[in-house]
Amino acid sequence: MRMPRNARAIAAAVAVALLVAAPFGLKPYGIYLLSLWAVMTIAAIGLNLTLGYAGQISLAQAAFVGIGAYTAALLTTQGWPLWSAFLLATGLCLVVGWLLGYPALRVQHHYLAFVTLSFATLVFLMLRNEEWLTKGVYGISGIPRPTLLGWSTKAPLDFYFFCLGVLALVSAAAWWLIRSPWGRAFTALRENPIRADSLGVDTRRYTLMAFAIGSALGGIAGVMYAPLVQFIEPTAFALNLSLNLLLMVMVGGSGYFLGPFLGAAVSVLLPEWLRFSEGLYLILYAMFVMILMAFCPSGLLGLAERLRKPSR
Amino acid sequence: MSAVLEVRDLAKAFGGISAVDGVSFEVHEGEILGLIGPNGSGKSTLFNCILGQLAPSAGEVRIDGRAITRMRPCDLNRLGIGRTFQLLQVFPQLSVRENLVLAGQEHQGSMWSRLVGRRDAGLGASANRMIEFFRLTALTEEKAGALSYGQQKLLDVAMAFMAGPRLVLLDEPAGGVNPTMLAELRERLREINAAERATFVVIEHNMEFVMSLCTRILVLAEGRIIAEGAPAEIRSNPDVIEAYLGG
Ligand SMILES: Nc1ncnc2c1ncn2[C@@H]1O[C@H](COP(=O)(O)OP(=O)(O)OP(=O)(O)O)[C@@H](O)[C@H]1O
Numbered sequence A: 001m002r003m004p005r006n007a008r009a010i011a012a013a014v015a016v017a018l019l020v021a022a023p024f025g026l027k028p029y030g031i032y033l034l035s036l037w038a039v040m041t042i043a044a045i046g047l048n049l050t051l052g053y054a055g056q057i058s059l060a061q062a063a064f065v066g067i068g069a070y071t072a073a074l075l076t077t078q079g080w081p082l083w084s085a086f087l088l089a090t091g092l093c094l095v096v097g098w099l100l101g102y103p104a105l106r107v108q109h110h111y112l113a114f115v116t117l118s119f120a121t122l123v124f125l126m127l128r129n130e131e132w133l134t135k136g137v138y139g140i141s142g143i144p145r146p147t148l149l150g151w152s153t154k155a156p157l158d159f160y161f162f163c164l165g166v167l168a169l170v171s172a173a174a175w176w177l178i179r180s181p182w183g184r185a186f187t188a189l190r191e192n193p194i195r196a197d198s199l200g201v202d203t204r205r206y207t208l209m210a211f212a213i214g215s216a217l218g219g220i221a222g223v224m225y226a227p228l229v230q231f232i233e234p235t236a237f238a239l240n241l242s243l244n245l246l247l248m249v250m251v252g253g254s255g256y257f258l259g260p261f262l263g264a265a266v267s268v269l270l271p272e273w274l275r276f277s278e279g280l281y282l283i284l285y286a287m288f289v290m291i292l293m294a295f296c297p298s299g300l301l302g303l304a305e306r307l308r309k310p311s312r
Numbered sequence B: 001m002s003a004v005l006e007v008r009d010l011a012k013a014f015g016g017i018s019a020v021d022g023v024s025f026e027v028h029e030g031e032i033l034g035l036i037g038p039n040g041s042g043k044s045t046l047f048n049c050i051l052g053q054l055a056p057s058a059g060e061v062r063i064d065g066r067a068i069t070r071m072r073p074c075d076l077n078r079l080g081i082g083r084t085f086q087l088l089q090v091f092p093q094l095s096v097r098e099n100l101v102l103a104g105q106e107h108q109g110s111m112w113s114r115l116v117g118r119r120d121a122g123l124g125a126s127a128n129r130m131i132e133f134f135r136l137t138a139l140t141e142e143k144a145g146a147l148s149y150g151q152q153k154l155l156d157v158a159m160a161f162m163a164g165p166r167l168v169l170l171d172e173p174a175g176g177v178n179p180t181m182l183a184e185l186r187e188r189l190r191e192i193n194a195a196e197r198a199t200f201v202v203i204e205h206n207m208e209f210v211m212s213l214c215t216r217i218l219v220l221a222e223g224r225i226i227a228e229g230a231p232a233e234i235r236s237n238p239d240v241i242e243a244y245l246g247g
């Protein structure tokens, strides 16, 4: 969306102020939801890079969140600091994401969806069956929250601010990436890979990079997720989460920088707000998504842009 | 004079149909070579085989004497070979300037420098020059998808020149462009050819355009070269007239 530079800066400052003020006066469950929003936003930012910008569909994002969460759970319950989990999970997801990119060099669209789906299933089965490592269906409990330079993030409020800080770092990095020549190359890859290739864009390398970086952000989200919920088990990272993340990207507006923020808010918060309707809330939520996708496949931000257009 | 581009016995078959059937020719530095022929005679297929978009069934392609057969399109482009496609190919969601910067950015620095370096990869000034040169100044910040067909066509051609290529293959640059813009396009191509000693191969159905732009013309029919010569010779060649009129 095109906005004057200072208007954009003001909007960003207001948003940050709101996010900082939001948890005060909320019950722990409300703060938990805000933290979950921040963590899911990170994972969705990753998927938005792979899918929204580079145009490569992936149903494997939950697998990377899982890899990150299990890395964090296994390391921190053994007394390792959380930053070691960040390093290991990011590295691991970069490499595995890179490898997962190879099928994308051969197949596209729904075929690629199936390939990534198979990978996600494989990771899920590993988490469930390799009990010696993951404790299988019993899950891992007692995941500690970190203490950073003497600041304990044990309390919900402190942990929320920790999540917000990581989200800020990830957002800044993603913003930089999208506005760099890489972001331009990703967009070109999505819009017309053959033309991009003929202009010297190494489409193979950028495709692999899009997968690697998007997956690494999934891993980072996972590392945050484990100490947030403090108990993890495999089903949290099954297909359901992949679809949910996909929905966040699509609902927010795939290929828009702010899309994941909005999409994650809708996906995490809307079901809670709709709880008053009791059993109906899933139906209402599903209807909302269907109507949005049918009438505005470019998501909420696409809709906003469309509404602004005539006035320009 | 050495050949910039050398094609030897190039062939491409799709199933049983041979689209290109043993084509050989050379293009010399600074030349503007026209490539004409009826619909389906294999012109675009020939381009795609030269540029690595399609793998030829047989034959060889050399640039400056170096074999490049089966090299990837992006590597060929970085050797200084630009192209346009028959169907318009710009990036509709990128602005005019972004399209041009993209067309040049992969020619300099490393992957890493493109990540941490400047947003416009240091190409802002040359993109602006190209925009002015192709008379697109008022449209600089517009999304390419919002331009008229003719303007997009100009942008498409401009992109092929952004990296300062030595050899450019243009597939029907005049298709669907109105007469005023056509004259404009011809002037631009001539200027680049004269100023940079850039070599062109141009596929075109617009005879007036080809005859006035090109220095030499090849005629393709059913995947083979049936005539070659200066525009005036080609115009009066009975085989050419036969190929176009006879089915
Ligand atoms: N990908 C493909 N698969 C199968 N056949 C193809 C393919 N591309 C081209 N052909 C066939 O090869 C022949 C040559 O096509 P080509 O596009 O090279 O012709 P052209 O000279 O560029 O024609 P035009 O002037 O209409 O653009 C045609 O018979 C066409 O049907």
Ligand SMILES: [Mg+2]
Pocket (backbone or CB within 6 Å): B043, B044, B045, B086, B171
């Ligand atoms: Mg053609």
